[in-house]
Amino acid sequence: xxxxxxxxxxxxxxxxxxxxxxxxxxxxxxxxxxxxxxxxxxxxxxxxxxxxxxxxxxxxxxxxxxxxxxxxxxxxxxxxxxxxxxxxxxxxxxxxxxxxxxxxxxxxxxxxxxxxxxxxxxxxxxxxxxxxxxxxxxxxxxxxxxxxxxx
Amino acid sequence: xxxxxxxxxxxxxxxxxxxxxxxxxxxxxxxxxxxxxxxxxxxxxxxxxxxxxxxxxxxxxxxxxxxxxxxxxxxxxxxxxxxxxxxxxxxxxxxxxxxxxxxxxxxxxxxxxxxxxxxxxxxxxxxxxxxxxxxxxxxxxxxxxxxxxxxxxxxxxxxxxxxxxxxxxxxxxxxxxxxxxxxxxxxxxxxxxxxxxxxxxxxxxxxxxxxxxxxxxxxxxxxxxxxxxxxxxxxxxxxxxxxxxxxxxxxxxxxxxxxxxxxxxxxxxxxxxxxxxxxxxxxxxxxxxxxxxxxxxxxxxxxxxxxxxxxxxxxx
Numbered sequence: 011x012x013x014x015x016x017x018x019x020x021x022x023x024x025x026x027x028x029x030x031x032x033x034x035x036x037x038x039x040x041x042x043x044x045x046x047x048x049x050x051x052x053x054x055x056x057x058x059x060x061x062x063x064x065x066x067x068x069x070x071x072x073x074x075x076x077x078x079x080x081x082x083x084x085x086x087x088x089x090x091x092x093x094x095x096x097x098x099x100x101x102x103x104x105x106x107x108x109x110x111x112x113x114x115x116x117x118x119x120x121x122x123x124x125x126x127x128x129x130x131x132x133x134x135x136x137x138x139x140x141x142x143x144x145x146x147x148x149x150x151x152x153x154x155x156x157x158x159x160x161x
Numbered sequence: 162x163x164x165x166x167x168x169x170x171x172x173x174x175x176x177x178x179x180x181x182x183x184x185x186x187x188x189x190x191x192x193x194x195x196x197x198x199x200x201x202x203x204x205x206x207x208x209x210x211x212x213x214x215x216x217x218x219x220x221x222x223x224x225x226x227x228x229x230x231x232x233x234x235x236x237x238x239x240x241x242x243x244x245x246x247x248x249x250x251x252x253x254x255x256x257x258x259x260x261x262x263x264x265x266x267x268x269x270x271x272x273x274x275x276x277x278x279x280x281x282x283x284x285x286x287x288x289x290x291x292x293x294x295x296x297x298x299x300x301x302x303x304x305x306x307x308x309x310x311x312x313x314x315x316x317x318x319x320x321x322x323x324x325x326x327x328x329x330x331x332x333x334x335x336x337x338x339x340x341x342x343x344x345x346x347x348x349x350x351x352x353x354x355x356x357x358x359x360x361x362x363x364x365x366x367x368x369x370x371x372x373x374x375x376x377x378x379x380x381x382x383x384x385x386x387x388x389x390x391x392x393x394x395x396x397x398x399x400x401x402x403x404x405x406x407x408x409x410x411x412x413x414x415x416x417x418x419x420x421x422x423x424x425x426x427x428x429x430x431x432x433x434x435x436x437x438x439x440x441x442x443x444x445x446x447x448x449x450x451x452x453x454x455x456x457x458x459x460x461x462x463x464x465x466x467x468x469x470x471x472x473x474x475x476x477x
Contacts, residue, residue, distance in 0.1 A: 078212055087278075094192075096307075119279060121274075121277070121278050121279055121299050121300070122278065122279050122280050123258070123278040123280040123281045123283075123284045124280060124284075126257075126258070126278055127257060128257050128258055128259050129257070129259055130259070130284060130287065140310075146280065147280075147283065148279065148280025148283045149279035149280040150178075150301070151279070152365060
């Protein structure tokens with residue numbers, strides 16, 4: 011039986027694969043999509059794969075800088091980035107958390123100074139990469155559920 | 162040469178968290194604080210910080226920390242500007258902390274700050290060129306208290322490694338006990354945490370101790386814990402840190418140190434407390450040789466003199 015594609019192949023652009031199931035919308039949010047692009051974006055959620063369910067995001071005609079995408083390792087540490095050129099994978103990159111996360115996650119501590127009216131962005135040090143564990147640079151609190159703290 | 166290099170590292174350095182320092186650096190501060198004792202008592206005088214100005218910004222109430230910082234600066238010949246109540250400042254008009262810090266930075270050579278928000282001192286350090294000394298940020302860090310506690314234990318017990326130390330009281334919200342547990346573990350002390358179940362030491366702190374090779378014991382039983390203790394470090398149940406008044410009423414008065422309880426303690430047990438105390442230590446204990454909390458409060462002066470001298474580059 012011929013396998014049916016849930017979302018179509020793209021000619022040129024970026025495919026973010028192996029996103030933790032249910033997190034595709036948060037991934038788009040972290041990447042500033044759709045605000046940062048006018049390209050066609052396709053999203054598939056809860057797609058069956060060898061390792062259980064996953065989400066997939068395809069962005070047409072735009073090659074997203076892998077370093078920019080590394081931030082999504084916070085909520086999808088197994089995600090991969092495929093740069094597609096003429097229907098072929100030209101580059102493949104496995105996300106890796108940077109050592110510091112700035113302006114993406116808010117501190118879970120309501121009395122942390124980063125939640126006050128001060129001209130600073132939230133800032134976290136990454137203390138473990140997979141599963142991700144981060145610590146607030148200001149108050150040293152570690153948010154328990156990072157996905158809930160995405161700004 | 163090595164000591165000189167450590168000393169040079171302190172000039173202009175922010176004192177935000179005890180975790181920013183190596184054990185060698187902490188030892189250096191404690192040794193230097195020993196040298197400061199006769200100057201702290203007024204027996205000797207050297208105006209090594211003459212012409213220097215310290216900003217003392219206390220956005221939260223304080224007695225010991227503020228007074229001992231001011232005393233330290235005065236004893237070294239420097240001057241102090243600042244406030245102990247933010248209601249008379251532009252904060253009341255909605256000025257941000259970062260703007261207040263920028264101003265204080267331009268008026269002084271170092272800034273001491275106490276603030277109700279965690280991370281406030283770290284933020285202040287981003288906006289000031291002068292060194293920032295954290296005098297307590299909310300339920301977060303209080304490194305100068307931690308240093309004076311280490312100083313006191315080392316002075317009284319001659320060592321910290323393998324000393325049996327019981328930390329008692331509000332271990333959840335108490336800011337002194339978090340930094341202190343980390344520092345004591347760094348020195349290889351033997352730790353027991355005693356608290357009501359709802360105020361037990363956060364897992365993060367226990368994890369840090371374990372990471373340093375120390376397995377703290379957690380219990381609610383003070384009578385048992387006190388029997389072989391060398392140091393009993395008591396903290397107040399802090400009403401101001403409780404989000405819920407009912408929770409506070411449930412646990413306040415859980416433990417009380419009195420002479421009856423101390424009958425089962427070792428003769429050379431010392432009792433410490435960062436103060437203020439409310440009801441957790443009966444005043445009858447003050448007259449016993451166990452009570453060390455007032456001497457501990459004095460130790461804040463030589464330790465803070467050492468820090469001010471180091472960060473501003475003076476030397477006795």
